Amino acid sequence: MRSCRDLLQSNDPEVFETLAGEENRQRLGVELIPSENYTYPEVLAVLGSVFTNKYSEGYPGRRYYGGQEFTDRVENLARERACEVFKCEHANVQPLSGSPMNQAVYLGLLEPGDTILAMDLSHGGHLTHGAPVSHMGRLFNFVRYKTDASEGAIDAGEVRALAREHKPKLVLCGYTSYPRDLDYAAFKAVADEVGAFTMCDASHYAGLVAGGVMRNPFDYGFDVVTTTSHKSLRGPRGGMVLCRKDLAARIDKSVFPGLQGGPHMNVIAGIAITMGKALAPEFRDYARQVLLNAKAFAAALMADGAQLVTGGTDNHMLVMNTSKSFGLDGKVAEELLDEVGITTNKQIVPDDPNPPLRPSGIRIGTPAATTRGMKESEMERLAGWIVDVLRHPDDAGRRVAIRREVEEMCGRFPVPGLE
Numbered sequence: 001m002r003s004c005r006d007l008l009q010s011n012d013p014e015v016f017e018t019l020a021g022e023e024n025r026q027r028l029g030v031e032l033i034p035s036e037n038y039t040y041p042e043v044l045a046v047l048g049s050v051f052t053n054k055y056s057e058g059y060p061g062r063r064y065y066g067g068q069e070f071t072d073r074v075e076n077l078a079r080e081r082a083c084e085v086f087k088c089e090h091a092n093v094q095p096l097s098g099s100p101m102n103q104a105v106y107l108g109l110l111e112p113g114d115t116i117l118a119m120d121l122s123h124g125g126h127l128t129h130g131a132p133v134s135h136m137g138r139l140f141n142f143v144r145y146k147t148d149a150s151e152g153a154i155d156a157g158e159v160r161a162l163a164r165e166h167k168p169k170l171v172l173c174g175y176t177s178y179p180r181d182l183d184y185a186a187f188k189a190v191a192d193e194v195g196a197f198t199m200c201d202a203s204h205y206a207g208l209v210a211g212g213v214m215r216n217p218f219d220y221g222f223d224v225v226t227t228t229s230h231k232s233l234r235g236p237r238g239g240m241v242l243c244r245k246d247l248a249a250r251i252d253k254s255v256f257p258g259l260q261g262g263p264h265m266n267v268i269a270g271i272a273i274t275m276g277k278a279l280a281p282e283f284r285d286y287a288r289q290v291l292l293n294a295k296a297f298a299a300a301l302m303a304d305g306a307q308l309v310t311g312g313t314d315n316h317m318l319v320m321n322t323s324k325s326f327g328l329d330g331k332v333a334e335e336l337l338d339e340v341g342i343t344t345n346k347q348i349v350p351d352d353p354n355p356p357l358r359p360s361g362i363r364i365g366t367p368a369a370t371t372r373g374m375k376e377s378e379m380e381r382l383a384g385w386i387v388d389v390l391r392h393p394d395d396a397g398r399r400v401a402i403r404r405e406v407e408e409m410c411g412r413f414p415v416p417g418l419e
């Protein structure tokens with residue numbers, strides 16, 4: 001029998017060409033975007049499996065369609081394993097991605113117009129934490145805390161003062177661009193003082209929580225934790241809402257039928273696999289290495305004179321102020337690094353004087369490179385190349401030479417599923 005890939009090649013060469021091109025891009029370059037990763041070969045297999053054919057509206061044991069013997073089993077596996085990984089009482093694994101996952105929590109626990117206290121976007125919060133351009137930003141009243149002007153760290157005093165002033169119904173922490181762990185006890189105390197729910201969106205660093213190298217919000221009594229499954233967790237593109245048992249019915253109703261129809265069962269099967277992997281001892285080693293690599297990367301960059309937001313990292317990511325370090329905005333820095341096969345992404349920094357499409361910095365993250373097996377010495381080489389490229393923006397010849405070195409290094413670290 002011909003493989004699915006061969007069929008695609010002969011029957012739709014136009015699409016096949018884009019797939020082959022993307023495979024090559026992933027093989028030859030270093031992925032340093034902190035929210036990206038290479039999923040497991042087993043997950044790639046199940047994403048392209050017959051689970052994608054099945055409609056499964058509802059939840060295991062309570063579906064609106066027949067033929068659910070195996071979908072029920074695989075969704076239960078995903079839920080049970082997720083609860084074990086994150087030490088929580090209930091898991092909803094149906095959100096189609098990170099954005100609907102957060103919407104489901106807001107809409108399930110609050111009424112439109114209610115106040116949510118969340119991190120300011122320009123200081124590291126996520127689009128779904130109430131950006132004015134998002135629908136949730138119109139539906140709810142978001143009040144935003146920022147980071148401290150001198151240190152770049154979250155200002156707990158400001159969080160408390162805003163909570164007392166605005167009496168939010170939900171206190172939200174978690175971020176998309178912030179290189180430190182969070183003081184969950186402080187958030188919980190503030191929320192208790194004003195009678196608010198506590199929610200942590202751990203999308204970026206949930207893999208490090210699962211691997212035991214960052215704090216778990218449930219250890220501090222949080223009500224809800226949300227996470228995407230495709231970032232540091234290495235799973236398929238999806239979302240999960242984790243919560244206490246007494247909130248389970250409200251969350252489940254909010255995801256379906258409140259917000260979504262049929263769940264993507266191929267993704268849920270992938271989440272089951274991912275949670276199984278996260279429970280294995282090797283995943284702790286992976287999480288530890290992601291962190292060690294980020295610290296080595298940060299140390300190497302700073303030794304070379306680069307300026308990092310908060311002066312280092314406690315997680316998988318660094319935020320580098322390229323304007324201050326090299327006199328280049330983040331867009332230019334991203335493009336120069338793209339040329340040598342090092343993929344990063346432009347990023348606003350706290351109190352950025354520049355607009356989001358031409359911000360003052362870039363984000364660098366280690367989950368994907370670590371998945372390929374790269375360690376501290378590769379991080380140091382990468383840091384050296386990055387500084388070299390950004391110090392000499394007019395030297396195209398230098399970039400050609402560095403690109404060859406990057407490709408040579410990548411050749412020694414195969415992408416899982418692409419050998």
Ligand SMILES: *Cc1c(COP(=O)(O)O)cnc(C)c1O
Binds near residue numbers: 035126176201
């Ligand atoms: C990535 C991310 C999301 C959204 O995930 P999508 O799958 O892109 O919709 C939500 N919150 C945080 C903190 C994230 O990092």
